[in-house]
Amino acid sequence: MATLEVRDLVVSVEGRQVLKGVSLRVSSGEVHALMGPNGSGKSTLAYTIAGRPGYTVESGVILLNGENILELEPEERALKGIFLGFQEPPPLPGVRLLSLVNAVYNKKKGLPITSQGDPLLYKKVIQALQEVGLTPVYATRELNVGFSGGEKKRVEVAQALILEPEVIVLDEPDSGLDADGVRKVAEIIDKLRKNGKALLVITHYARLFRFVEPDVVTVLSGGKVVARGGAELARRIESEGYKFLNESGG
């Protein structure tokens, strides 16, 4: 059972306050959707959870199972079971998905990271790639080098399937995906939830939620939480945009 809780988080980037007191919580077996206009601070929250340098926490805490993780390095957070799927996965020349996940597995087991991997891992990687609709070639191609936009997003989701982290933050896993891709990613999110993972899913589109009903929807605007509700909130945003939130006073 894992719970990630963000409490009154104030974060600045390059000297500018981007998050102005954000609170949310996600627990095992839940899909928490995070929506909001461009520039509202969604990715900033994701990066801050993952511990990316440059994101200065001025106040507030991030708790994993009640323990403050703000002092931990990104790698330590990952080893504690926090995974971030990037909005724009960077190309990693020389790194291959198979060797990357092998290194993570070794690290978790306390083995030298270049140790020869478990042969079952290859099977697991191939199976995850298949689930996201990619051929085995993507296990050994240089990661994200020359990948199409949709291929990058699919590989991010495949990593979540392979590494089985307890808390999964996906930053726009559906952006740039074709219709089959959106359905596949939604089905995987649902499967991970059923497997007891805690998922924080950032998206602009309620279309993702046609196949996976979120438990909670939080809307961020201007670095603050301006609305919280169920799946109906996501559908209303899709049909009306964010205007109604201003009208109702946020």
Ligand SMILES: Nc1ncnc2c1ncn2[C@@H]1O[C@H](COP(=O)(O)OP(=O)(O)OP(=O)(O)O)[C@@H](O)[C@H]1O
């Ligand atoms: N490194 C940075 N330097 C300067 N400003 C930044 C930096 N990172 C984020 N910001 C600013 O913080 C604000 C929030 O950005 P963020 O990427 O969190 O938005 P977002 O909600 O993820 O938007 P989108 O839906 O477009 O992905 C933006 O105005 C952005 O320009």
Ligand SMILES: [Mg+2]
């Ligand atoms: Mg973003």
